[in-house]
Structures are given as C-alpha cells and as structure tokens.
Amino acid sequence: MKSNTGDLIFTTFFAIVAGFLTSALMLLLLGLNPLNVFAEAVAIMFSDKYNIGDIFVKSTPLIFTALAFAFTYKANLFNIGAQGQFYAGAIVAISVSLALQNFLPPAIVLIITLLSAFVGGALIGTLIGFLKARFGANEFLVSMMSTYVVQAVMNYLLRTFLKESKGEYPQTDAIDASIRIPRIWEGTRLHAGIILSVLVAVCVYILLYKTSLGFRIRAVGLNSNAAKMSGISIRKITILTFLISGGLAGIAGFTEVNGVQYMLIQNFNPTLGAAGLGIAILANAHPIGIIFSSLLFGGIEVMGNIMGRMSGLNIPASFIQIMQGLVMLFVIVSYFIREKIAVHRNKKKLMEAMEDAD
C-alpha cells in the first residue's frame, strides 16, 4: 500500500500533540490550568541549558533499550527483557569498574567496562535466544520473566557482595571520578554517552539495511518460512539477534552507571525497558527514527520532572508515564488512520480512472 513519508510525519505529529492534550486534561483533576503548566514547563526546560542537556542524558539509555527491542522485532522476535538485560549490563559495569578502577588507565577501564556491559546484557539475551532456538520456548514469556529474575539477583548482590562499604543503603560504592564518562557540555550533566548511543544507532541501521546478515535478519522477520527455504538458519539468526539485542540493552547499563549515577542503586531506572519498547514502536523499529523518538521521550521525562519540581503544584512523577502511555496510544491509532487514508486514496484513483475510461 502506497503511504508516503509525508503521511507518516503528519499523522505522527498530530498523534503526539493529541497525546499531550489528553494528558493535559489529567492536570485538570489536580485543579491546575494545563495550559499554564505546560507553557511554564516548556519555558523552564528551554531556558536552562542544564535541562536541555538533561533531555539528551535521559534519551541516551532509551536509545539503547529501544534499539534492543527493535532489533529482535525486525526478526519477528519479542525481547521483552531489555530491562533485565540493562540491569545485567549495569551489574557488570559497576563490578568491572570497581575492580579495575585504579589498576589500569581510565580510558582502558572505560573501554573494558563498555565491552563487559555489552557482554553482560548479551549473555542474558543469548540464553533467551538459545531457549527459543533449541526448545522452541516462547521468547515473549521467557524474556519477560528474565527481568524479574535478574532484578532478584541484583537485589541479592546489592545486599551482599556489592554492598557499599558504609553498609547503610542497598547500593554500591561510588566509582572513582577518573572512570566517569566525561561530560561534554559545561554546566550540564550531558556526557559522551549520547554520542555513543547515536553512533550505535547508526551502526545498527547499517547492519540491518546494508549487510547480508541484516538482510537475513529482516527476511526471517518478514517471512521466516521463505527464509528457511532459502537456506537461512532460523536458529542461528534467533540466537544472534538476541545476543546483539541483549548487548545493546546492556550498554545502557554502562552509560547509566558510569555516566550518570556513578554507582549501582537498587531498582534505578525501572521503566527503561518498557519505555524503550514504546519508543521502538513509535519509530516503527527504525534505528534512525528511534533516535528521534528517544529524544521525545527524554524530553517528556525532563518536562515531567520539571513539573514535579514546580512548587505548590504537587504534580507526581507518575504524570510522565501518563504522557508516555497516551502518546503511544495515539501513535498506534495514527497507524490505522494512515492505512485508511492510503486505501481510500488508491480506491479514488481507480474510480477516477474507470470513469475516464468509460
């Protein structure tokens, strides 16, 4: 069905606006004037470079978890466990960082930590992929449950081996200042992780659309039967995509531990996986689109935090999820509208052609 990019941008834009408008209505329940609140929040957001920087900071891990879901989605597989793979990456990142921090030059430590975080997430991913490939286990369920299991492991570790020296809170010691991911914008929290995330997104794009492997992954996703008949090993593709997918989510563990928190805190960033899924859908699983959708979601989060800090208004953090959820729902609806427009347009063309011919 011919539906052009113009339609896509148009309807998506309206969907996002509709999402904001509906969530604005919720503010009425708090007795607030939504227009004022939004206007003020936007003003605050763009007036202070710290806030602008924070949009990118929030978007960075989202890009990774969104890429993680999108990557397996391209193969028609469902990795719902990005949250757990993110935690796995984080666990590895903090462990490696703390272990190596004063033994090796900082740059080396950072690179090793990055790679280890990838491996941490990739291990979980590979396990899920293997269970699916070898036993035909439903990856949707397995990946979803894996998050809860990893979470339990993380909590256990935070209570025992990784617990901070003070022994007070369920968190680790802070990493040395030398192995923090360097900041790239004076006066903000913005760190080099954003550059990494954009680079990785571009690499994923190239992998999926310009390489033979990416072609095979997409073929499996679009028609696994035809792919199998073409000599493509569905099993290998399953394991490989889950490996990469898990690894991508794992890198988010690195950026958050070494770039933002500088330690591992219990249950931090609890909605990263789910938000990533939502972003991937918004962007129709396209790696470049994911960059933009992540920025949108990052922006929503920053705006929500700003609203929460606006004194006297009492806007809870949960408002962020309301905005995200509503935007997602409206975008989903917009897919339908776009399809209907395309069919209607084509039919009209045909009828006109028929009348001309008579």
Next chain:
Amino acid sequence: MLISLLSRVITLSTPLMIGSIAEVYAERSGMMVTAIEGIFLIGAWGGFVGYYLSGQALYGILIAMICGLIIAAIYALITINLRQHQVVTGTALNILVAGLCAFLQRVFFGIPTTPLTVEPLQKIRIPVLGSIPGIGDILFKQNMITYFSYLLIIVAIYVFYNTSFGLTVRSTGENPEAVDVAGINVSKVRYTVVLTAGLLGGISGAFYSIGYLGMFTDNIIGGRGWIAFAICFLGNWKPSGAVVGSLVFGFAEALGIYFQTLGTNAFFPTELFIALPYLLTIILTVARRSFNTPAKLGIPYVKEG
C-alpha cells in the same frame, strides 16, 4: 501448619485462577490480552479506592470491575476495530495505567503521612462444608472472591465444552473466517471475551489490594498479571490447565512466604523465593514441548471486501 500453608495456596491462587481463566477464553478467540497486567493494577487501585471511600468491600469490587472494563474496552477498540498490534497496544496501556494509578492516588489522597489501609476481606467459614477436617479448613475458610472463583471455574469449564458460545469462542481462534462464514460476528465474540477479561481481571487485581494486603501500592501487582498470562499458555489454553497452573504458582508463592517467615536467609536468600514464580515460568515454558496454540492467536481478523 501444613493446613495453613495449603490454605494460603488457595488464597494466593485465586486471583491467578480468575485472571488466567479469563485469559484462556480470550486467547481461544485469538486475542492475547497483553494489557492484563494493567487491568490487574487498575483493578487493585479501583478496588481499594472504592472500598476506602465507601466503607463497603462490595463497592470496591464493583469499581474494580468497572475500571478493568474500561481498560479492556480501550484495548479491544484498538486491537479489534483498528486491528493494531496486540503486544504494542498492551504495553502502551500498561505504561499508561501504571502512571494513572499512581497519579490518581495523588489526586484522591494527596500525600498521606501514614499509608492508607482498609480491612482486608474477611475469611468466611461455610457451614457444614467448613467443618470437614482438613479440606474444610483449606477450601471453605476463604474470602468471598475465592468462593466466586470456585463458581467461576465450574461455569467456565461447562460453558467451554457444552455450549454454543464455548464452541464459537474455540472456533474463532482457530479460523475466524469459518466463524464469519457461519454467520457469527467475529468482532462481537472477541469483544465479549476481552471485556469479560476486563471485568474478571479487575476482580483479580482487587483481590490483592482489598482481599489480601489491605492497601494499595504502586508495585502491588508486580508482574502477577503476566503470570496469569503465562498460566494460560502453560495450561495449554484449557480452563482445567489454568486451574492447575494457578495452583502451582500459588504454591510457589506460598512456599516463598513460608520460607521467608522462617527467616532461613542463611540457607536460601530471600530473593530466590521472590524470583521463584518467575523462574518456574521460564522452566515450564521451556519444558512444555507441544502446545495447542490457537491457530490464529494474535492475528487481527481482516475482513476482505
């Protein structure tokens, strides 16, 4: 002591029982209710708020059902009428509901200094049956939602195999075109089961807040909606399978609580018991080799022409 454990198994299985049976019906018609986690959550919230504000547990359950119904209706609209992707729509709704419940708590109650509580549903002893040694204490000293679940099981199994509706639902998930051609409105069938899942899921959610804990927290459901979802799957899409599955998971949960109260942290970390149901799901998902998956599960029905 064993009695109290088994009694707790029945108690903890109840919401899973209700939720998974609802999911079985829905999935047999081809609909994966991926919004089930959100439905549970809003049921828990609605049940709590209804009970707290009115003082009557029954009103709480009613509100819970309505809340679940609304979410299910939105889900049905987008997945059936608009034919959009079920996993994606469910995820969006789950995120929205999570935010909504916490937000509305703030709207209704501000930031309370002490957590708000209600009296959890009482355990009612059924005369005569409750006096049977052993079984009487386990099965017939439960709260009213559990008794409702007993009724539900019987009705659900009967309807599934012996009525036109049951046959229709089972056929819809296998070949909606055949059902359409037989003159039955496929959308209507799917709407019915999904909306019912909303009602029943709402009750399940309410069980956690007003039937068990006596309060509402943001994380009260903690993935149990998904466990009900998984039970449908592991129970091979049969109501009887759902019953067995729910008991198994109820047992896993009850066991976890038991060990935690024993304080055997030295031997098994508490986290292991918390993770137990989820690990169990993974193991069972892998172990089960053949499934009677409804042929058209998850695929929107598109009428040509």
Next chain:
Amino acid sequence: MKKTPYFEMTNITKLFARVVANRNVDLEIHRGEVLALLGENGAGKSTLMKILYGLYKSDEGEILKDGETVKIQSPKDAMNLGISMIQQHFSLIPAHTVLDNIILGTVHGRINYTDCEEKVQKIVDKFDMDIDIHAYVRDLDIGEQQKVEILKALFLSANLLIMDEPTAVLTPQEIDKLMEFVRSFVDQGNAVIFITHKMKEVMQVADRIAVMRNGEVVAEFPCEGVSEAKLSNLMIGHQLVEVKSGTRKVEANTEIGLRVSKLNYTKNNIKILDDLSFDVGKGEVLGIAGVSGNGQQELCEALYGSIKIDSGLIELNNTDISNFSTRDRIETGVGYVPVNRHDDAMVSDMNLAENVLLRSSYDKAWSKGPFIGEKKLKAYSDNIINEFDIKTPGSDQKIGHLSGGNQQKLIVGREVHIGSSLLILNQPTRGLDVGAVNNIHAIIVDQCMQGKCIVMVSTELSEIFSLSHRIAVMYKGQIMGIYRPDELNTEKIGLLMAGYSGDEVAAHEK
C-alpha cells in the same frame, strides 16, 4: 414470457484498491439448473460470487430473489435466503470434529449433542456421503474435507449452492461422484452455480454457461451444442495456441543427471514417502502427476533439502547430496519453485532485487565483505526482469505489488539461474492467466535445451501431458508407474492417481 429467475444480480460493480474486479455485471440463475461461471484466473468470478454470498459488498448494483430486491450484507443474510458457498479455501476448523464444524453457528445455548448427531447423520446418509462425523477434520483428506463443506451447506437447507473451483483437489473418479451429487441436488428443484476455468467440466455438468473476462460477463448461453474452441476464444479473447503433446522427443541415450533411490519419509506415523525411486535424465522433464496430498510436496522438499528423509539416496551429477543442507544444495545448483510462493519463495514486503538476493545471501558474488553489493545486485535483477519480460517499474518495486503472474515469473527466473543442474517445479503455473502460463511453459522448454534435470509436479493434466518427457504418477507416497505421454490417456492416469497399480490398470484395459 420470461420466467422470473430464482436469483438475479444486476449492474454489479466492485473495486479493490488496485483493480476493477467486477464491472457492470448482470447474472441470473433459475431453479433446477446448473450455471457454469467460466473464465480464466483473475476474470472476477470468485469476486462476483462472494458478493452474492455476502462476503464482499458491491460498490454498485443490486441482488434480487424471485424478482424482489434483497440486501445481502453478510454470509448470514445469504444463508437466510438459502444461499451457501463452498470456497476454494475451506472454512473449516481442523482442530475440531466434523460434527462440531457442521453445527457451528446453528446451535444456541446448551448443545444437545445426541440431537445434533442424529440430524447430521441423517443428511450424511441421505446423500450417501460416507464420512465419520466424529473424525477430526485435520485427519481427513481434501476430498473428504470438501464433503464436510457440502454437508455444512446441506445442514443449513441451502437451495442455491455456489461451488468455487471444486474439482481442483479431486481425482477424475471423485469428480464424477461430485457431478452426480450436483445433478441429483439440482433435480430436487435447487440450483448450483459452478465456478471453474476448466472447459471439460463445464461441458460435463452445466445447463447454461456464463463466460467472464476482465471483470465483465462477455457471453451467456445454454450449454447444448457449444464447442470448446468457441468457449476458449471467449475466455481469452483470442485463439489459444495449444502446446501439443508429442512435439517432445525423448533422446535414446540421455545421461542420468538425478538419481533418486528408495526415499522414505514418515511423519506422525504416516508414511509420506514410501520407497520412492526414479531417475531423471539431463535435459529431461519428469512430470509428477497425482492428486495433491500424496507426497508430492514432500518429494520436492526432500529433493531440495528442506525436510530430512528417513532413508534413501539422492544423487545429482554423481554427487551424493542426500545429506546436504538446503544452503549447500543451492550452491550445488538446485533451484526450487514451490507451490506456495507467498509462504516459501518470496517476501512480499521486500523489493524485487531483495527477493532475488533471498536465495543467494551467502553467495560471495553479491557481497563486498559483510555488505551487500547493491549495484551488482541491481544489475543482475534488471537482467532477470528483462529476460523474462516481467512488468514492473523497476527492481526496487515491492514484489507484493506485482501481479501473480509477474511474481511467479520473477521466482521462476531466479530459480532458473540458481538451478544450474536441477530444477524442481511444484505447480509452476497455478492461478496464473494464460499469458503467464505460456511464458513459463516456454521457459521450461528452454531450460531443457540447456541440459538441466527438471522435476515438475502438477495437477493440471494438460500441462503434464504437454511438457513432460515422461510422467510418474504418485499415490500415497509411492510411484504407481512411469510412462511416456503417449502411453497414457485421461482414464488410465485417473486410475493410477486413484491408487490402482500399473498391472491393475493394464488388466482393466483388456
């Protein structure tokens, strides 16, 4: 005075997103008559009948019953008017029993199974259907499944039965039985509309014929005294040049290219391939005839490597490929055009160039390291498009947007290049219009000239006869015999297809 027709369709027009399926169509059917709706694939016959049955809504036009306008907006409306349709793709629930399939939609509330059993069994006996109503539909063969479809209609007391290409899946003997049923049904005052593209069947059973072409009814007349040539002319719009059998000669000393020996394959305790053995010479077409479902699909897949046989030998050009994976066989030069191109051979959402790449993604010829050599691929694809005269704006067009004929041509074109030694074709011209069929037949003949072994499975006997050097008939996983085309006639091959052994058939002839 003209008799009021039982049902009448007037001025029906139906548009889809990209095609005019029906254009100002008028059609009538009377009680007690069999109307044959004749036309080649894509003429609009199925669409028209689906409108009558309420599955589609027409964009213009009316339907009348006994002279009065009726509204048919769903199959339920149609059934209430006594119309039932048996489609090419059955609307059955494989996982349920015959009984459950028949009563679906007719029972309310509690199901009284004893009562239902009685009623259904009565109809089964009345029409001599020979079927176990407690059997699971998935265990029935296609001919029996069709009977279930018919029973569904009879259970609903249908008076107008629409049958869409019902004989595609039957042996000649089963076709005869079906025609008997149709006649007896119609003699009771009912009506049947028979959709087909096979002229012989039309002559066999119809009282009246309506010919459709390009979405319009181009002619309508009684069946008596009509010649096949006239019908074919009307269907296609011009004279068909028939590829006559006998123009193909078998060389005396052809080198054997493909040797298949004692293939065995069992699934679900059923022997699907039973000690199968045959040879194919280089440059020879071995036609595999037989009713669908007798192991032909599995034979093709066994040759291609997509199923694992239990035992047996497959030797191509003196290399044992029995244990080669599909990927290895592709590299060895095996090409395969499967029967379900949508499932097995192409990805609708990818463009033509990508579909060409599909079978060859491991081939170094198209890659620059890990990357796809896009220019090379495009050149190659354009080559195929030109060589096989595929109508498309370009190789970047999504294959799903092409017509069925052009899609098949691309797949055949691709496989022909890959299959340098062996070409496996499974129903290569199914569902295509005559132009595309001729194209593909010409391609097949050309491939023979290049010395390739060709195994062609087909249910169209005319195709088998005109293209094959030798014909093998398959029945329940065995080869009932291998013959030259001039050794067989329709009756003989029908018996072989129905399971009679070569000896029995020979004895029958005497």
